Amino acid sequence: MSATPTNPPALAVHVRGVSKTFGTGETAVTALNGVDFTARQGELLMIVGPSGCGKTTLLSVIAGTLNFDCGELDVFGSPLHRLKPREITEFRKRHVGFIFQAFNLIPTLTCIENICVPLLIGGVSRRVAERKALALLDEVGLGSRGHERPTNLSGGQQQRIAIARALVHEPRLIICDEPTSALDKDTGAHIMDLLRNAARNPNRCVIVVTHDNRVFKYADRLTEMEDGRVQRVHDQGGNYDLSE
Amino acid sequence: MYHLALKMLLGDRAKYLMLVGGLTFATMLMTQQCGVFFGLLKWTTSHLSNMRAKLWVVDRKVEQANELKALRDTDVNRVRTVPGVAWAVPVYVTVQSAKLADGNFKPVMLVGLDNATLIGQPPVLLRGKLESVRLPNSVIVDELAVRRLSSGRAKPLDLGDTFELNDKEARIVGICRADKHFFGYPYVYSTYTQALQFAPKQRKMLSLILAEPAPGWSLDDAAAAIEAATGMKAYTEEKFFWATIWWYFKNTGIPIAFISTIALGFIVGMVISGQTFYAFVHENLRHLGALKAMGASNGLLVRMLLLQAFIVGFIGYGLGALLVVGFGRAAVARGEPPFMFPWQLPAATFCLVMSICALSAVLGIRKVVKVEPAIVFRG
Ligand SMILES: Nc1ncnc2c1ncn2[C@@H]1O[C@H](COP(=O)(O)OP(=O)(O)O)[C@@H](O)[C@H]1O
Ligand SMILES: [Mg+2]
Numbered sequence: 253m254s255a256t257p258t259n260p261p262a263l264a265v266h267v268r269g270v271s272k273t274f275g276t277g278e279t280a281v282t283a284l285n286g287v288d289f290t291a292r293q294g295e296l297l298m299i300v301g302p303s304g305c306g307k308t309t310l311l312s313v314i315a316g317t318l319n320f321d322c323g324e325l326d327v328f329g330s331p332l333h334r335l336k337p338r339e340i341t342e343f344r345k346r347h348v349g350f351i352f353q354a355f356n357l358i359p360t361l362t363c364i365e366n367i368c369v370p371l372l373i374g375g376v377s378r379r380v381a382e383r384k385a386l387a388l389l390d391e392v393g394l395g396s397r398g399h400e401r402p403t404n405l406s407g408g409q410q411q412r413i414a415i416a417r418a419l420v421h422e423p424r425l426i427i428c429d430e431p432t433s434a435l436d437k438d439t440g441a442h443i444m445d446l447l448r449n450a451a452r453n454p455n456r457c458v459i460v461v462t463h464d465n466r467v468f469k470y471a472d473r474l475t476e477m478e479d480g481r482v483q484r485v486h487d488q489g490g491n492y493d494l495s496e
Numbered sequence: 497m498y499h500l501a502l503k504m505l506l507g508d509r510a511k512y513l514m515l516v517g518g519l520t521f522a523t524m525l526m527t528q529q530c531g532v533f534f535g536l537l538k539w540t541t542s543h544l545s546n547m548r549a550k551l552w553v554v555d556r557k558v559e560q561a562n563e564l565k566a567l568r569d570t571d572v573n574r575v576r577t578v579p580g581v582a583w584a585v586p587v588y589v590t591v592q593s594a595k596l597a598d599g600n601f602k603p604v605m606l607v608g609l610d611n612a613t614l615i616g617q618p619p620v621l622l623r624g625k626l627e628s629v630r631l632p633n634s635v636i637v638d639e640l641a642v643r644r645l646s647s648g649r650a651k652p653l654d655l656g657d658t659f660e661l662n663d664k665e666a667r668i669v670g671i672c673r674a675d676k677h678f679f680g681y682p683y684v685y686s687t688y689t690q691a692l693q694f695a696p697k698q699r700k701m702l703s704l705i706l707a708e709p710a711p712g713w714s715l716d717d718a719a720a721a722i723e724a725a726t727g728m729k730a731y732t733e734e735k736f737f738w739a740t741i742w743w744y745f746k747n748t749g750i751p752i753a754f755i756s757t758i759a760l761g762f763i764v765g766m767v768i769s770g771q772t773f774y775a776f777v778h779e780n781l782r783h784l785g786a787l788k789a790m791g792a793s794n795g796l797l798v799r800m801l802l803l804q805a806f807i808v809g810f811i812g813y814g815l816g817a818l819l820v821v822g823f824g825r826a827a828v829a830r831g832e833p834p835f836m837f838p839w840q841l842p843a844a845t846f847c848l849v850m851s852i853c854a855l856s857a858v859l860g861i862r863k864v865v866k867v868e869p870a871i872v873f874r875g
Contacts, residue, residue, distance in 0.1 A: 360507025378499070
């Protein structure tokens with residue numbers, strides 16, 4: 253949608269020949285096998301493919317949470333393959349928002365406190381963090397639930413809190429692993445609307461790993477993986493059909 | 497982030513209470529038992545606190561205040577003639593048995609004071625007059641004696657009452673307060689000559705000599721002069737105190753009991769708090785991993801865990817110490833069980849409790865430092 257053929261937007265993520273093997277010897281599993289992959293600024297990109305093909309591993313690598321064995325990786329111009337662990341942590345803190353299949357909200361904290369976490373980690377004062385968290389809470393339509401524990405909320409509401417948490421520090425890269433898999437169709441659609449919205453920012457990139465074909469239509473582009481490699485890239489999510 | 501770290505811990509009520517409870521218990525066990533132990537050791541020096549003198553002259557072989565070897569009566573004069581001695585008085589200390597109205601016998605600590613000066617007199621006289629003790633067959637007894645020796649009587653012993661001390665009649669002319677003796681014997685005071693009447697005749701009847709240095713003489717110099725001139729042992733009050741404490745420390749099982757209780761308190765605290773905190777970290781590992789993914793450094797997570805561990809440490813220690821202070825007040829008010837609470841004691845248990853917290857935190861920290869942020873993507 254946002255990709256215009258005449259003036260292709262800048263790359264947000266550029267992966268070149270990345271491989272990752274878990275374990276050694278007999279039990280070694282090659283999760284990524286020379287992956288080449290790009291994601292553009294201002295797009296919502298989906299990574300799809302059968303279970304075990306390496307989607308989550310690729311996402312972890314892009315997010316800077318997992319070391320890889322070889323290859324190169326640039327994210328918004330930062331060469332992650334050359335950064336020191338401390339610099340990668342700093343990079344995640346500033347530039348990456350996370351959304352997980354299991355929401356991963358801290359149950360002993362209120363929704364507002366959960367949303368504040370990335371700001372507080374970034375050293376923002378408690379007052380400012382709470383004000384921003386409240387604004388985000390409104391944006392995801394849960395303005396009245398801020399002081400409740402996440403466990404009092406439905407799955408879809410918890411995921412909306414998680415989205416608020418992922419966006420609150422205005423990161424450029426939003427990483428989502430199966431964000432709708434634990435939700436029903438309508439709730440999943442609502443979540444995807446929010447992510448779609450987040451991707452409208454031309455400086456941002458939203459990458460969604462999913463095998464939920466009900467939500468493919470939200471993608472600007474779809475990257476199809478198989479056996480640790482990128483097989484195909486589809487330009488229009490809506491035209492892709494997994495049932496083939 | 498630190499206030500959230502605390503909320504994470506407080507939010508887990510069960511573990512929080514377990515941690516605080518464990519540390520409170522450990523603090524109590526260690527502090528209270530040591531307080532009783534110190535109190536017990538203090539009791540071994542009750543002669544010193546009850547008689548109060550700067551110099552204590554005893555037989556050459558005497559190592560502590562509760563094992564006195566008899567001296568010759570003439571030894572008092574030998575000490576008096578030593579240059580550097582202002583005065584010296586004899587004291588007779590012996591355990592005698594008192595007969596109760598119900599026919600039973602109870603041991604008492606009979607102290608015979610110098611007739612002229614009554615030096616070594618009871619610290620606090622509650623009733624009666626000190627001088628009355630010079631009357632024939634008269635004694636001043638402490639409160640414990642009143643309690644112990646009254647059994648079988650319609651009314652507790654009082655001024656004017658008599659009881660049998662070693663088959664001889666003793667009349668109570670005063671009631672005093674004295675520090676309790678380690679053996680639990682009540683103190684009964686009389687004059688030196690009267691004490692010799694109460695006690696069965698022996699060749700040597702003098703137990704110890706209390707003395708004071710002449711003006712211009714230091715305690716140590718005067719003590720050395722006495723030892724050189726008489727061949728007896730002269731202790732300063734402080735040296736006798738520590739020699740006595742140290743003797744009990746070396747020659748009884750008390751220190752072992754004491755050290756094992758501390759060890760037990762430490763181990764109990766360590767096991768409860770260590771394993772609860774470890775479980776807390778283990779259960780929150782996913783969330784701690786998520787924080788790591790979101791850019792929390794190991795340093796930040798370590799500080800959060802330390803804060804959590806030390807906060808429960810402070811609360812547990814505070815509660816434990818408060819309970820011990822309450823116990824101690826009651827004990828001191830009643831006079832038993834023995835209890836002493838020098839500031840070094842809470843300071844030492846504070847350090848022990850804090851090291852329990854540090855060790856518990858280390859267990860959790862090792863786990864958190866190792867966790868890969870990528871675990872947040874794994875089901
Ligand atoms: N931490 C790990 N240790 C060992 N093997 C792993 C680990 N993570 C992933 N794998 C393996 O790597 C392969 C790819 O996994 P993953 O990226 O999770 O696939 P997907 O997300 O597409 O289902 C799988 O075979 C999986 O078993
Ligand atoms: Mg996966």
